[in-house]
Amino acid sequence: MEPLIAKLKNEIIGVLNLNDMTPDDIDENAPLFVEGLGLDSIDALELIVLLEKNYGLKIGTAEEGKKILHSVRSMADFIKTNNKA
Amino acid sequence: MKETYHITRYCIIRNNQVQLNGELLFESREMSPSALLTSVYRHFDIPYAKFFKMDNLCKLGFLACEILLRGRDLGQDYQAGDVGIILSNASSSIDADRSHQQSIANQDSYFPSPSLFVYTLANIVIGEICIRHKLQGEGMFFIEDAFNPDILYNSVKQVLDESVARSCITGWVEVNGSEYEAVLYFIEKQASHKSGIAIFDAVNLLNLYQQTE
Numbered sequence: 687m688e689p690l691i692a693k694l695k696n697e698i699i700g701v702l703n704l705n706d707m708t709p710d711d712i713d714e715n716a717p718l719f720v721e722g723l724g725l726d727s728i729d730a731l732e733l734i735v736l737l738e739k740n741y742g743l744k745i746g747t748a749e750e751g752k753k754i755l756h757s758v759r760s761m762a763d764f765i766k767t768n769n770k771a
Numbered sequence: 772m773k774e775t776y777h778i779t780r781y782c783i784i785r786n787n788q789v790q791l792n793g794e795l796l797f798e799s800r801e802m803s804p805s806a807l808l809t810s811v812y813r814h815f816d817i818p819y820a821k822f823f824k825m826d827n828l829c830k831l832g833f834l835a836c837e838i839l840l841r842g843r844d845l846g847q848d849y850q851a852g853d854v855g856i857i858l859s860n861a862s863s864s865i866d867a868d869r870s871h872q873q874s875i876a877n878q879d880s881y882f883p884s885p886s887l888f889v890y891t892l893a894n895i896v897i898g899e900i901c902i903r904h905k906l907q908g909e910g911m912f913f914i915e916d917a918f919n920p921d922i923l924y925n926s927v928k929q930v931l932d933e934s935v936a937r938s939c940i941t942g943w944v945e946v947n948g949s950e951y952e953a954v955l956y957f958i959e960k961q962a963s964h965k966s967g968i969a970i971f972d973a974v975n976l977l978n979l980y981q982q983t984e
Contacts, residue, residue, distance in 0.1 A: 702886070703823040705809075724820075731885035739882045 690762045701732050714758040741765050779967030780957040781979050782839040791838050804951040826867040832896035832944040835953035855908035855936040856897050857926045862947040863893040863914050908936045918943045920976035954980050
């Protein structure tokens with residue numbers, strides 16, 4: 687597993703209190719919302735805070751947010767692209 | 772004719788014990804409310820991952836309601852709007868309030884947590900229970916100095932007398948730091964459950980509350 691993907695998975699488990707899960711339980715390519723982890727709108731806000739707090743990144747628009755928060759992979763790509771990881 | 776309602780079930784979680792209708796179902800050695808609540812969740816093998824996202828007040832109310840309705844399929848007897856829920860406590864959402872306050876105390880690292888903030892209202896525990904059991908009846912949450920059977924009795928009676936509800940979950944769900952206590956009752960109109968625990972009145976609510984105090 688790529689280091690950034692592994693780090694992100696651990697951070698997501700931590701901030702979302704997914705106590706029963708391990709990083710291996712999370713498919714980095716699966717959708718985070720509805721399917722996959724079944725996250726909700728409060729979780730989305732928590733992930734936005736995570737990106738800002740841990741990586742200094744802000745999501746500009748709701749449309750951008752949908753793409754960035756689609757999966758762990760898309761979050762990692764956003765972090766890498768913005769070169770602040 | 773004046774209708775009589777019945778306490779058909781009650782659940783108590785306090786002093787590291789979980790009781791249903793006076794029967795001890797589980798006892799934990801865990802010292803903190805968080806650890807105790809997790810041990811109860813795991814003991815009863817409840818498949819509800821959202822539990823871990825809740826604050827301790829919601830966890831306690833959620834678990835007490837799970838135990839209260841254990842083995843009882845509400846969907847068999849009731850529509851979503853038939854079941855009301857009226858809860859009370861003394862400390863409101865003080866635990867979540869404290870956590871939120873701590874999370875925003877440092878102005879140099881100001882990142883309020885949405886998942887903490889969302890629990891800074893006591894009646895969120897009613898929402899969590901309603902989501903879990905798909906309930907859409909009347910809901911109320913009272914903040915009282917101590918367990919007050921009169922206000923619960925009068926409120927539940929009003930809901931059963933005057934709304935479409937035919938049953939009601941009511942009781943006390945309190946968390947403040949290391950202190951916690953949940954006493955929930957299921958109140959029903961139906962004749963088929965008249966052989967329940969006791970007639971629904973303030974005296975019986977208090978008697979059951981005091982059982983293992």
